[in-house]
Amino acid sequence: MRWSRRATPGEPLVDQLKAALADDRVQAGEGAKQLFSRDASVIVGGRVGVVCFPETTAEVQACVCAARRHGRAFVARGAGTGLAGGAVPCDDPVVIVTTRMNRILEVDVDARVAWVEPGVVNLDLTRHLAGTGLHFAPDPSSQQSCTIGGNIANNSGGPHCLAYGVTTEHVLALEVVLPSGEVTVLGGLEPDAVGYDLRGAFVGGEGTLGIATRIALRLTDNPPAIRTMLVDFAEVADAGALVSAIIGAGIVPAAIEMMDRRCIEAVEAYVHAGYPTDAAAVLIVELDGLPGGVAHETAIVEELAAENNARTVRVAQDDAERTLIWKGRKTAFGAIARIKPNYYLHDTVIPRTKLVEVLESVYEIVDRYDLIVVNVFHAGDGNLHPLLVFDQREPGVLERVHRAGAEIVETSMAAGGALSGEHGIGLEKLKFMHLMFSPDDLDAQARLRAVFDPELVANPAKVLPSGASCGDIQGLAKMPDGAWV
Ligand SMILES: Cc1cc2nc3c(=O)[nH]c(=O)nc-3n(C[C@H](O)[C@H](O)[C@H](O)COP(=O)(O)OP(=O)(O)OC[C@H]3O[C@@H](n4cnc5c(N)ncnc54)[C@H](O)[C@@H]3O)c2cc1C
Known part of the structure; x- marks a missing residue:
């Protein structure tokens, strides 16, 4: 020591x-x-x-x-x-x-539990588990660099969270340093912990309730069979309709991801995954489970794809092809740099049935502000990710980006959606909290926070508007017409 x-x-x-x-x-x-x-x-x-x-x-x-x-x-x-x-x-x-707290402390294969420190990089855990038949299911697209502590604080999601659930479903217990300086453990390894679910309150708390220092994670069995499909369309509306049709047929794929034309073009030029660059949209649909069930569901998805005007359905023939299809999706944000050097990535959730309607509004808003949008997102759970791409050296462009972004958030909320699917509120969404929560709701949340942190010393100014004191930070700037963007 x-x-x-x-x-x-x-x-x-x-x-x-x-x-x-x-x-x-x-x-x-x-x-x-x-x-x-x-x-x-x-x-x-x-x-x-x-x-x-x-x-x-x-x-x-x-x-x-x-x-x-x-x-x-x-x-x-x-x-x-x-x-x-x-x-x-x-x-x-x-x-x-926490990046120096990056030890995987213990893996209990029989109990399917791993104890890790918060600075462990998400993908390093799954790599560490190679050969055990287990993996850590939440797979944010940033998994090569983001930490388990960050995943817990933001209750992060990822392509495979459609079937497996977001981070909170995979956290059993947390050792935390509370804002008072005391150390405690929230949750437990037993299946049904008695008492209030304080573990559940901490996950997604964005570091406002303390700091996680050791975490017990639930590990997931690797599926015996996986089938990955790339389905392409001449119309975005047909891609949206297939998403609803698959879920409506009672199938819950491991993942359903959508990319629009601009994204397909950027990604294909970057990774050469064989994406059809003349398509208006592609879906990556991944099914997993027992081989018989996967084969049966693949046939149903192929039928539904034909009924919804898919042009082609490419089924990956081996692991290499599957990896290549996913590489396109997972490197999409990097590929965007081929269009413009900067991007603002939004994260809202909308009802799946409103996917096409809201996407059309997004295109309309972005055209009106003379911006470029690239859409790549978790379509299966309605989690939109419009990327507004821009060059910040262009005078006035950031203001247009913020204004368009605000309209996209408002449109998603008006469609019955939620402020964030996985990135959290942070500073970015503070100004929109009133769109989702009444003053009473916000007050109840503030009182919960005060139980952990009565003096607001843990990551102050985040999540709840009442804790905000960072008005001079860009991104919360007041525009000339007085609007907060
Ligand atoms: C290219 C790209 C792709 C992305 N894709 C996804 C995606 O698919 N899904 C998704 O959900 N997110 C995604 N993200 C967002 C981001 O990667 C996640 O939110 C991730 O979980 C953040 O982890 P981090 O280690 O970088 O945390 P940080 O950014 O360092 O911190 C995030 C929050 O966690 C808090 N925090 C960090 N560690 C602790 C701790 N030990 N205890 C308490 N609080 C803590 C911080 O205070 C902060 O509020 C993406 C980001 C990028 C850049």
């Missing part, structure tokens, strides 16, 4: 943190402050107090306690791939980066 000097009361914050961790794991220079001032969203302007890299629960606890002694807030940070500004620091907090 690393030796550390005991902190002396009255010492400056940085010195206390260095005493608790180590000199090289506490950074307060301009370089570090710049680097950790934002996440993968377009939101800029966060101010970092000091950045810490703890390696143990005790060190996280020491960081939280030092922050508290100095009247500072703290914010947990994983890989910084969040898209809603969740890890963007507000009010000079102590930024607690």
Whole structure:
């Protein structure tokens, strides 16, 4: 174990943190402050107090306690791939980066449980499980870099969450450092934990209820058979209709992902996966389960595809072809850079039956603001991801992007949707919370938060409008006509 000097009361914050961790794991220079001032969203302007890299629960606890002694807030940070500004620091907090807490502590194959530290990268866990017949089901498209701690805080989803459920379905127990500095365990390994589901409250809490330091995850059996199909259409409406038809037929595929023409063109030029570049839309439909059932459902999907005017149905013949089809989907955001250097990725949920109607509105809104949109999303659960692509060097373009984005959110809500499918609220969606929740709803949530964090020191200014104090951060800017965008 690393030796550390005991902190002396009255010492400056940085010195206390260095005493608790180590000199090289506490950074307060301009370089570090710049680097950790934002996440993968377009939101800029966060101010970092000091950045810490703890390696143990005790060190996280020491960081939280030092922050508290100095009247500072703290914010947990994983890989910084969040898209809603969740890890963007507000009010000079102590930024607690978990990437050095990246050990897979224990895998119990018989119990199908893994204990991990929060900085474990999502895909590293599934790679670690190779040969056990098990995997970790939530698979965000960022899984090569995002951390399990970030997945838990945002209750992340991914293509295969349609059948397997989002992160909360796969978390059994959490060791957390509470905002008071106490360490506790929420949830348990037993099937039906008694008492309030505080584990459930913590997952999706976006770091406002404390910091997860050890996590017990439920592992999922690898399916015995998988069939992956690429279905292409001349009309987006037909692709949308097939999504509803598949679910309506009682089939719940492991994944149904949709890409529109612009996305197909960008991806194909990037990965050469054999996507038809003249299609208006493609669907990736993946079925898994026992071989007989998968064969039966494949035949039904092929029939439904024909009934819904699909042009072709390509069934992957082997693992290499399956991987290639998925590579196109999983690298879509990178491929977009071929169109313009910047993007703003929105994340709303709409009823599946309104998919086509809302997509048409999205195209109309984006045309009106003279922008480009690329659509690539989890169609099976109605989770839209319109990417507004732009070049931020173009004067005034960011304002148009924010305005169009706001209209897309409002349109999704008017269609009976939800503010976020997986990216969370962070700073980005604060201003829209009133579209989904009444003042009483928001007050009830604020009271729950206050049980964990009465002084609002854990990731303040996030999730609930009442906690907001970061109005100067771009992305929450007030436009000339007075509208908040
Ligand atoms: C290219 C790309 C594709 C993406 N695809 C998907 C997708 O398919 N599905 C999806 O859901 N998301 C997706 N995302 C968004 C993002 O990757 C996820 O939200 C991810 O879970 C964030 O993990 P992170 O480690 O980067 O967290 P960060 O961005 O570092 O933090 C996110 C939030 O988690 C909190 N946090 C981090 N660690 C802890 C902890 N230990 N305890 C408590 N709170 C903590 C932070 O305070 C912050 O509020 C994508 C992002 C990119 C850039």
